[in-house]
Amino acid sequence: MNSISRTPWQIQRDVMHALLVREMKTRFGKWRLGYAWVLLEPAMHMLVLVAVFSFLGREFYPGIPTALFMLGGIAPFLFFGQCFTKSLAAVASNRGLFSYRQLRPFDAVVTRVLLEFCIYLFSLVALLGILAWFGVAATFNDFLLLVAVNILFLGFCLGLSLALCVFGERFPEAAKFGPMIQRPLYFMSGVFFSLEHIPEEYHPYLSWNPLLHVIELTREGLFASYHGMFADMQYLVMSSVGMLAFGLLVYRANWRDLVRSQ
Template identity: 30%
Template structure:
């Protein structure tokens, strides 16, 4: 009598690769947390105190110049709704852009890919910035003692777009930082005045008509406008276009992924 051969259960290669990717990203996140927050006194507290200090400084400075903010009665809440989404974009973009240099030694192992390093820094940055944003904005709303009626939709939309834009710009910079050493200095110079033209300190509608037409092409002006429309029921950011920001971010992400796939070995071997 013929005995049928025993069946051998083979796990799909795709599932093995997915599990390996999950382990690599988790390990990179833990390493990033230990390196960035575990070696300094206070650790994660500095992630909260740094943006809070900037908001307090802005609020105090402008309170000496004008009596009331452009929206509401709280300078701190006004600047927080513009500064925090800007900070999310800036920090995520900066961390993703430098992920290759930070994880260069680990990327020499076949089990760790450049995409693992990018996703690890993006996920950690998104979680950290979202937590900081929730804590600071909740505290400021309670301190303002105003009957703020939150519109969650624009707030979530602003956070999503800020994170997507940070990822896209970070991926592009990841390639440019790796191929051109001077680009890091050029980018630091470009970033310095960016907060001044991104709606953090002012409202888009308060600008002259000619300047409005130029500022509209800055994706961050749409993100800060959406965030403020979620906190101020009397403010409607009619100029804000989520489609434009999403298209801009998608193009950057696509180009970044394609260029990283093409040049990541060149960057690692430099």
């Protein structure tokens, strides 16, 4: 009997693996192009913005091709947007699984966030490589900065997702407000502009947004010629730790109700 017993870590690993496979089938199985959407979605966003601003005859940053500049903003924002949208429905879409004692809403949320994080990193690296193959490249800057920013970004999105999974279950109407919140954030988060190009009197209104600091610091890590002088790493650390703590506390206070609500 002892030979087939499993440790709690092994059980958790198997649960996460099963959820990950299920999420991948759900995420890509219904689309005709399947896993190609990992690259097609950010590529289409990038190409549309490049076409628009090329038509206007604008070059955003010296030494950085417009496609790379846009990609440095689009990829992080799409990761945030997917976490935001999917976490609101995380409990409802996995409700039938919570009858299993080993599985909790926390597992479903963490699996979704980790899957989207892996998709984000893969799409960013793959598209940078594809663009470089076509001769669209810029001098790389700081790998350790990229690692630090993305770890903090992952913590921020995980905390936000845990809080939103509770709000989405308690207030089902919240899902309808998701797009209404994301649309203005798309225009306020530096996806297609640099904070350097915005008059300084507007910086206090924009700098409260952690996404703006993520994108500015991501571009600084990616491109040697980019200087995110207005990005604040300390603010990003505080925002990420604070959001993760908030999400864990909200989930901890409500997880039993989430399970019983089925």
